[in-house]
Ligand SMILES: Nc1ncnc2c1ncn2[C@@H]1O[C@H](COP(=O)(O)OP(=O)(O)O)[C@@H](O)[C@H]1O
């Protein structure tokens with residue numbers, strides 16, 4: 001922390017700085033020499049055909065997977081090889097492509113879980129029922145309710161997460177991630193399975209998170225409309241390698257990108273023939 | 274906590290009535306059932322709430338039981354029974370409470386040693402490690418015969434445990450587990466059970482939180498071992514075995530994963546049932562019948578009501594009664 005304030009450089013340190021990261025599964029190079037720099041408040045897209053390595057990139061960036069090479073810095077601290085809860089503590093939050101809520105807990109409880117790390121009471125205070133414990137429980141319950149209010153999810157507060165409609169599950173997962181009070185939020189295909197009305201609501205939600213709350217966002221998404229509309233910069237992955245980086249317009253016109261997408265659909269068409 | 278005190282008062286009144294009207298057999302039986310309740314509620318922290326699978330309670334009971342027994346043993350007989358005991362310990366003859374606390378702490382320390390390497394790993398490692406622990410503890414107790422009299426066990430322990438002691442400790446165990454369950458800490462335990470990876474990505478330290486559940490359970494198991502030893506006045510290396518671990522697991526599963534009410538109700542019913550079956554076993558010479566019936570209960574429960582009697586939550590009535598905070 002002090003190291004950061006001592007810096008003379010006027011450039012803020014990136015919230016997420018991923019340098020030359022690789023990850024192999026047996027013979028498959030799922031991610032190769034991946035580099036990503038996320039500055040505070042940035043909104044970055046990560047796109048690519050299925051199997052390009054986007055989810056693997058998120059898994060490495062959150063400590064779920066250890067990279068085979070490269071280093072990962074979060075807000076200036078090298079967290080390479082650390083466990084997921086350490087990444088969370090330093091301000092990395094995420095959602096999952098295949099939703100991973102806590103199904104047997106209510107929406108409120110799901111979000112409260114995210115608040116434990118920064119506001120939860122310890123074992124002694126809990127068991128002895130000390131005032132500190134009650135204060136912490138009240139703060140956690142209030143903040144979770146507040147957050148659900150901001151994200152317009154208050155109606156769902158007492159619903160069991162396992163009973164939520166699909167689109168609501170996606171939004172509650174985002175709320176739970178925000179409860180960890182992150183510097184950067186990684187969203188893995190948040191619009192997957194949403195209808196056009198719901199994905200419009202999602203665009204509004206992401207704008208509020210990035211704009212009003214000032215949280216940097218990295219967005220993995222297949223819905224190009226959503227990506228083009230939201231992102232300032234887009235990284236394109238293919239077969240674990242970075243194919244292109246640029247503004248939405250630059251990336252859209254890049255022949256290599258067009259080919260990667262067309263190429264896979266052509267191959268798929270070939271397989272089906 | 275006002276409501277909690279009312280419940281505690283009612284429990285104490287029931288104990289007073291039993292103490293006045295029960296014969297020795299019934300008093301011992303009631304004590305054993307309450308000790309079982311203490312064991313299942315404390316085990317449900319790991320096996321119910323956190324979604325881990327520990328079989329370690331018998332090992333922790335053996336540790337807590339022997340430690341407490343050695344501490345309370347009459348000093349004048351120690352030289353004969355425990356010839357290798359260091360002089361400083363041989364002259365000691367402690368009261369029950371400090372002995373129980375030291376026994377529980379010893380069990381908790383062993384739980385830290387076992388849990389630290391094993392709880393980093395997800396899966397069946399804990400089940401295998403705690404199964405191993407039961408066997409290791411048994412072998413060690415057998416071989417440290419200068420302190421433990423080996424396979425003969427320690428008999429003639431002072432009968433210091435009565436229903437009041439058991440009631441106090443069981444109540445404490447239930448209160449501690451209830452408070453943990455209905456707290457932020459308890460929610461992180463449930464979160465690990467519900468989705469291990471997502472919980473960690475929300476900042477939950479899987480190792481830290483699992484250790485809290487495992488070690489707290491081990492402490493109460495250690496105390497329960499001490500209480501039991503001073504109730505039946507004997508402890509042997511095989512008194513608490515894998516069979517006990519199995520019985521406790523069945524009671525928890527039948528009660529509902531993580532439901533304290535369920536664990537209590539299932540423990541009382543199944544303990545009484547297996548005691549009631551004892552004369553039947555003897556008459557029919559079908560020893561082990563109660564084990565078979567317990568196993569059948571488990572299988573039927575898993576087929577027809579996999580969530581157990583109460584699922585993971587407390588019944589609404591119980592929850593409402595206890596969670597309304599008095600101003
Ligand atoms: N846990 C894993 N074990 C083995 N291979 C994996 C694993 N996760 C991903 N892969 C492989 O890595 C490649 C990239 O996958 P992924 O990151 O899920 O792609 P994307 O999210 O871009 O669709 C794929 O070939 C996939 O099969």
Ligand SMILES: [Mg+2]
Pocket residue numbers: 054055056097
């Ligand atoms: Mg993916």
